[in-house]
Amino acid sequence: MVEFTWQVYEEYVIEEEKVLEPWVIVPEDIEEYYRSEMFFRGEGKAREYRPDEHPSLYVEFQRVRDREDVLRFIREYGLLSGPRDSLTGILTQAKNVRECLRLYDALQNGFPLWGIELEELAMKDGAIAHEKLGRFNKEKVLNMGIEKWTQIVLLTMKGAEDHRTPQQGREALIEHVNKRLEGVRPILAYGKEGFTFSQTCNSLLQFIYLQIFEHITGRREFVRCLVCGSYFVPVKKGQKICSPLPGEYKSKCRNRYDVANHRGRKSGK
Secondary structure, eight states: OBOOOEEEEEEEEEEEEEEEOTTOSSOOSOGGGEEEEEEEEEEEEEEEEOGGGOTTHHHHHHTOOSHHHHHHHHHHHOOSSSSEEEHHHHHHHHHHHHHHHHHHHHHHHTOOOTTOOOHHHHHHHHHHHHHHGGGOOHHHHHHHOHHHHHHHHHHHHHHHHHTOOHHHHHHHHHHHHHHHTBTBEEEEEEETTEEEEEEEOSSHHHHHHHHHHHHHTTSSOOEEOTTTOOEEOOSSTTOOSOOOOTTOSSOHHHHHHHHHHHHHHHTTO
């Protein structure tokens, strides 16, 4: 049980700012160190809702891949961390959720782990590649030239990705989820059956990862949609197609699935 409500503002204003590149350690007053970043800020009255009453939230968030998707999501469910969020941050977190669930699915089913773009997993690839590249000293690198060296680095990274182990995957998954659960805390609640254990969070992103945590530990079931591949919380037993999004009578996936079945029956397949 999660005691948590979140806010959706009447309007979201788009602001553009120059921000320092994250890789710059010592800022200098040079324009090339800065990039343009877009921020969304909530304005006007805010309505509160309970995210646990919206099982389609997870599907909608996994489908966030561009600016229009972000706007559609935040107008329905709000920003991830508060009254202000960056476009890059939201897109990155949506990708993280997709890749986190992909990694868990691969580990559970014994699938190879290559192609999964989770930051913590890529960092493990980088550490292995760095160790293997240690045999090249500065003189060797200078003699071979930057193009040849870049090719060697890329091939080494690719080799590390192709040979990921389940242990590396489990470690990356634990690190990724635990980092995003910081701030989730237990609370005492009262319901029909008396006092009970509950939990609360500080942000919508923490709430999403709390549900992922419950899925991984067997406390909540996520199902992968047969049509779009997104993970969703089933609202009825045996459900294999994701639920309708807000305002939909039937989900787009259900519609595509029914049309394909109808055509298959007509063609005798």
